[in-house]
Amino acid sequence: MKTRLWWTYAMGWQDGAAATLAAVHAIVVTWVAWYVAEAAWISAPVGVSPTPLAPAAFHGAWIAGGLYLLAIGPAVGFRAARGPWFGADPTASLPLGGAGRTLTAWGAAAALLSVVALAPLPTYLALLEMGAFAASDVVRPLLLQAGAILAAPIVGVGIALRRSRSLVGEAVYA
Amino acid sequence: MVELQEVGFRSAGGWALRDVSFRVSAGEVFGLAGPNGGGKSLLLAICAALAAPHAGTVRIGGEDVRSSPAAVRRLVGYVPEVIGLHPRMTVREDLAFFAAAHGLSRQACREAAGDALERWGLGMAAGDAMRNVSRGILQRVSLARAWLHRPRVLLLDAPETGLDAEGREILRQEIRRHMERGGSALVASHERAELARWSHRIGFLAAGQLREVVDARPLRAAAPEEPAVAAVGGRESS
Numbered sequence: 001m002k003t004r005l006w007w008t009y010a011m012g013w014q015d016g017a018a019a020t021l022a023a024v025h026a027i028v029v030t031w032v033a034w035y036v037a038e039a040a041w042i043s044a045p046v047g048v049s050p051t052p053l054a055p056a057a058f059h060g061a062w063i064a065g066g067l068y069l070l071a072i073g074p075a076v077g078f079r080a081a082r083g084p085w086f087g088a089d090p091t092a093s094l095p096l097g098g099a100g101r102t103l104t105a106w107g108a109a110a111a112l113l114s115v116v117a118l119a120p121l122p123t124y125l126a127l128l129e130m131g132a133f134a135a136s137d138v139v140r141p142l143l144l145q146a147g148a149i150l151a152a153p154i155v156g157v158g159i160a161l162r163r164s165r166s167l168v169g170e171a172v173y174a
Numbered sequence: 175m176v177e178l179q180e181v182g183f184r185s186a187g188g189w190a191l192r193d194v195s196f197r198v199s200a201g202e203v204f205g206l207a208g209p210n211g212g213g214k215s216l217l218l219a220i221c222a223a224l225a226a227p228h229a230g231t232v233r234i235g236g237e238d239v240r241s242s243p244a245a246v247r248r249l250v251g252y253v254p255e256v257i258g259l260h261p262r263m264t265v266r267e268d269l270a271f272f273a274a275a276h277g278l279s280r281q282a283c284r285e286a287a288g289d290a291l292e293r294w295g296l297g298m299a300a301g302d303a304m305r306n307v308s309r310g311i312l313q314r315v316s317l318a319r320a321w322l323h324r325p326r327v328l329l330l331d332a333p334e335t336g337l338d339a340e341g342r343e344i345l346r347q348e349i350r351r352h353m354e355r356g357g358s359a360l361v362a363s364h365e366r367a368e369l370a371r372w373s374h375r376i377g378f379l380a381a382g383q384l385r386e387v388v389d390a391r392p393l394r395a396a397a398p399e400e401p402a403v404a405a406v407g408g409r410e411s412s
Binding site: 084085086087088089090091092093094095096097 | 222223224244245247248250252254256257258259260261262272275276277305316319
């Protein structure tokens with residue numbers, strides 16, 4: 001019951017933020033892919049077919065996407081750990097364990113980042129269609145992005161839980 | 175039920191609390207009065223196991239706040255001065271959430287939330303999002319949260335803040351019910367007349383030290399009577 005509640009409310013606040021982060025991710029990946037592909041076309045001799053696209057378009061795109069996930073991961077983890085509370089965290093005085101809070105925040109952040117990571121899927125499908133990469137080339141990018149999704153929130157969660165906006169601070173400085 | 179022995183707490187500016195000792199028995203309400211920055215809120219936070227004292231011991235129901243914080247939190251109902259809320263939860267959802275966090279079953283959560291809504295006069299606001307309710311309703315919700323799991327010890331920090339006459343009357347009744355069940359309470363407030371009505375004894379905290387502890391009865395007799403108080407005064411046990 002507690003786990004379900006924590007999960008519900010850890011995720012519940014993030015809907016607007018998730019849409020924004022996902023949209024920016026899609027734009028970043030698409031822009032990098034387009035930029036690299038266009039650079040390859042410009043340098044190609046006249047009359048050469050634009051497809052298949054240079055593999056650099058795919059590699060540039062997923063590396064940019066991975067860096068984006070790494071960049072936003074700590075902030076997402078921080079917000080997930082802080083929870084949805086406006087004002088001091090009222091759950092600080094409840095008999096709830098620190099391990100549960102940490103795992104829930106990390107899980108919520110990783111789940112949100114997974115959704116954000118899927119946002120540029122249409123761009124990747126377009127790149128596949130245009131021959132920038134083969135299906136067998138996606139294993140390494142997938143593993144690296146999954147690593148970023150799992151690792152990046154840890155820093156933010158850690159900072160948030162160490163410097164919690166607790167009721168104690170409110171009491172000491174009231 | 176509540177026992178403090180030579181409690182001290184250091185903050186950046188020195189000792190925020192020093193050598194604070196007193197006991198609160200079952201069925202007793204102990205008031206804390208004093209100026210801003212005197213240490214009232216900090217003392218309540220320590221009793222709620224939110225901060226460990228740097229000196230002395232604090233025991234709630236026999237449990238030490240330093241070594242058994244989770245056990246202490248199960249025993250107490252804490253109303254902080256600053257209310258934290260989930261802006262999109264409704265009042266009913268908020269109460270059910272806090273009931274669940276105390277380990278109540280799903281059915282018990284629903285019942286506890288419904289009972290709290292009725293007791294604290296929150297029925298009309300049950301479906302309102304927390305971000306849309308008034309300060310007084312928020313305070314009632316904060317009080318209702320503390321009572322949800324029938325704690326043995328109530329720690330109330332300025333519980334009257336934002337309450338209208340009806341809200342204060344409900345608060346008095348609930349404190350009295352809590353006492354009659356054998357529970358005890360520590361209540362901090364700047365309103366001495368109100369504190370005198372609730373408490374058996376009042377301790378005056380200033381500059382982190384407990385200056386004196388007095389019997390609240392003479393203060394209660396001197397306090398101006400409110401019509402709502404008169405209405406329940408006949409049932410007062412002390």
